[in-house]
Amino acid sequence: MELIASVSRSSGLEKDGDTEPQCNTSRGLAPDRVYLSPGKLREGISSSNRQDAFTLKVYETSLFMAAIFDSQKQLNSIVPQLPSLHDSVSTMAHLISLVHYLTDQYPRQGVFQQHLDLLPSSFLPRGSEARKWITSVSASLRTHNYVKFxxxxxxDAFSHFVVGEGDPSPSADDSAARLALQAVVDSLRRKSRDDTWSILRTSYREWSCQDGFDWTRTWLEKCLVLRSVSPHGQNMTAEQWLEGHAKDGHVRPREGIDGRWIVCKPR
Incomplete structure (x- = not known):
């Protein structure tokens, strides 16, 4: 699949302007050649100060594709340019930008808060479900409330923000917006996971994941958000997580008891 013929040097990629972006292949989405954003179009729009429906289409499509393919370089190039389009940018694009700021600046939230405060009252108005959701997400991160996060x-907590959600035949734009929001939320979950793990290690002495203790597995997988919210993301079981971190000395199996893990406290 080749979406755009080339990418300009102003699009946030390499200096020669024609280098293909590095895609995150962990989602299983990277074809041989994928260009994430119409850089030449954005360059022309920027130089001409054009602001119309076509401009909005270019920027939102760029944003959605960069999010879906987890191109942080592209997101960092596109998101700062969205404020100039405030009168037209969709709620979905603003939500994706805000989640990106939480991820990119994690654990700091200053840039996220500045971006949120600069939004006109007509976008994400106080009391709206979308604003309540994004501010609750940021609060759960600040307070290390991993269960709430x-x-x-x-x-289930954010899919209803997508226009056309539940439509058996959603438009291409609605589908892209949904995948993009899922992708940036998935990135934020991965980014916060290590902090949650540190808290759990200091709070518990051991975990039982043997047969008959399915609730422990489920609880760990929920707290560590090991299940992807993106259809192209990767899932991990509690056992896989523990086995992987046993190599780092974070946990060790209890001798003689399969599925029982001793927590090695951080020093």
Whole structure:
């Protein structure tokens, strides 16, 4: 699949302007050649100060594709340019930008708060469900409330913000917006996981994941948000997480008891 013929040097890629972006292949989405944003179009729009429906289409498509393919370089190039289009940018684009700021600046939230405060009152108005959701997500991160964060970043908590959600034949734009929001939320979940793990290691002495203790597995997978919210993301079981971190000396199996893990406290 080749979406755009080339990318300009002003698009946030390499200096020669024609280098292909580095895609995150962990989503299983990277074809041989994928260009994430219409850079030449954005360059022309920027130089001409053009602001119309076509401009909005270019920027939002760029944003959605960069999010879906987890191109942080592209997101960092596109998101700062959205404020100039405030009168037209969709709620979905603003939400994706805000989640990106939480991820990119994690654990700091200063840039996120500045971006949120600069939004005109007509976008994400106080009291709106979308604003309540994004501010609750940021609060759960600040307070290290990993259980609340897991609930807020489950698809049930944010999928209804997507226009056309539940439509058996959604438009291409609605589908892209949904995938993009899922992708940036998934990135934020991955970014916060290590902090949650540190808290759990200092709070518990051992975990039982043997047969008959399914609730422990489920609880760990929820707290560590090991299940992807993106259809192209990767899932991990509690056992896989523990086995992987046993190599780092974070946990060790209890001798003689399969599925029982001793927590090695951080020094």
């Amino acid at each position: 897991a609930e807020l970043t489950h698809p």
